[in-house]
Each structure stands twice: as C-alpha cells, then as structure tokens.
Amino acid sequence: MRALEPWVEQPxxxxxSESEARLTLLMTGAGQVVAQHxxxxxxxxxxxxxxxxxxxxxxxxxxxxxxxxxxxxLTHQGRGLGLFLSAFETSAGRWIGLVVFDRDTSxxxxxxxxxxxxxxxxxxxxQTEARQQVxxxxxxxxxxxxxxxxxxx
Amino acid sequence: MTVDYGLPLETLTRLRGxxxxxxxxxxxxxxVADALMEDVSGExxxxxxxxxxxxxGQAVTATGYAVPTFLHLQTSAGALLIVPxxxxxxxxxxxSPDINVGLTRxxxxxxxxxxx
Numbered sequence: 001m002r003a004l005e006p007w008v009e010q011p012x013x014x015x016x017s018e019s020e021a022r023l024t025l026l027m028t029g030a031g032q033v034v035a036q037h038x039x040x041x042x043x044x045x046x047x048x049x050x051x052x053x054x055x056x057x058x059x060x061x062x063x064x065x066x067x068x069x070x071x072x073x074l075t076h077q078g079r080g081l082g083l084f085l086s087a088f089e090t091s092a093g094r095w096i097g098l099v100v101f102d103r104d105t106s107x108x109x110x111x112x113x114x115x116x117x118x119x120x121x122x123x124x125x126x127q128t129e130a131r132q133q134v135x136x137x138x139x140x141x142x143x144x145x146x147x148x149x150x151x152x153x
Numbered sequence: 154m155t156v157d158y159g160l161p162l163e164t165l166t167r168l169r170g171x172x173x174x175x176x177x178x179x180x181x182x183x184x185v186a187d188a189l190m191e192d193v194s195g196e197x198x199x200x201x202x203x204x205x206x207x208x209x210g211q212a213v214t215a216t217g218y219a220v221p222t223f224l225h226l227q228t229s230a231g232a233l234l235i236v237p238x239x240x241x242x243x244x245x246x247x248x249s250p251d252i253n254v255g256l257t258r259x260x261x262x263x264x265x266x267x268x269x
Contacts, residue, residue: 077181105204106180106181106182106200106203106204106207107181107182107183108177108178108181108182108183108196108199108200108203108204109182109200109201109204111183111196111200112182112196112197112200112201
C-alpha cells in the first residue's frame, strides 16, 4: 500500500485488512491518484484512475439527465471479480474510491468497510483548501511525481 | 413470481427477545428484506453475518459434513441465528440474551420453507 498523504494510510490500511479487497485506488475527482494498493505497474494505475474518474463523471451526468441525485456507488460484479466505485466529499476535495474484490470477500463487506474508511478519512482530513486541480502544463510533471511516490521509484 | 418477505419476517420479530430479522443475499451480504429495531444497522449485520455463514459453511464442508442448515452464535450480549434459504439467500435473526432459541429456530425453519 502506498499513499501520497500520510493521514490516508491508517484508514486505508484498516479498510484493506477488513475488506480483503485485492486492488484499491483513491483518487481526486479529476483522476489524480492519492493512494493505491495492489497495483504493480504505474501504467495500470494511470489507466484505472482515468477510467474510474470517467465512469463517475458519466454516471453523475446520467443521474442529472434523469433528474435524480448522483448515484452513491456503482458496482460491477463478474463471476470471479467485482468492482466497486464510489465518490465522496472530504475537506481535501471530492475523492473517488475504486475497489476490485474477489470471492474471498463480498460486496456487502466492501461497502461496509468502505463507508467506515470514508468516515475516518472525512474526520482525519486536514482542514485545508481542497487540493488544487493540476493544470495542463503541469500534468506530466505532477503525474510522474505521483507515480514515483506511489511506486517508490 | 414475487415473494412477499414482509409478513414472514414480522412473524419472527414477534418472538421473545428477537430484535431483527432479515433476508440477505448469501454471496453478496446485501439486504434483500428486513424487519429491524430502529437502532440496528442492518447493512452491517447482513454483510458480517453472510461472511460468517460462508466461512462456517466452508469449515463444516471441509470436515466432510454437509452444508449447515442452522447456525447459532451465542454471545453474552445476545444471539445470532442463520438459516440458509433456497439457492442464494440467508434468513438471519438476532436478539437479546433472553431469546428463545428453540422456538425461534422452529419458526425460522418454517419461514425458510415459505420462502422457497
């Protein structure tokens, strides 16, 4: 498990221990990665973050078109693997959690402990301004810096 | 066919000591229907009880016995009772220490038959 923000580590570690999730990604609403567990290649993290943020944006827009409130969470379940995606608000801004789980655990457990992690993150988030969005000219540098921190390279 | 879970669950909650009854998806641990006291988190009980039932089932079948038909977890603060129902459902009841386990078990098995 790797996290860019130290205060994220304990809630994420508890979630991983309790839920037995295989892969977990925490990112900002714009797809900037904040923490990851289980990924071995930077390319996979980049892809998952971009796709996860895109899915959340798409479903939120779909909810808006339907005149509904934004969906709280989105789940895909396959025969062997499931995917859980949920956005939440912290004082550090809007974040998204992406969790991949297998048959060692269940959707119910992932949801239960994800909600607990969110509560701990909300309570533990430093009361500062939301993380600034990365501008296009800084994107490459910011991305490389985040990936180096997340993969210890 | 639509199955009405409400009345069978309410029948269970009328028994002495019962604080909640639920039908839960066995694989997902997600609540299908419930009848609970107000201060009980059904989602948490469902997720944890389904996980417990799955692990217990694995442990029992590993010993060479058949899949359990009734699980009873007794603690100093209360009891948790689980009956696997149909292909992929669990009937879950929990209550205070004075719950009448024998009567509740009989009623749970009756309700399980109705839900098949």
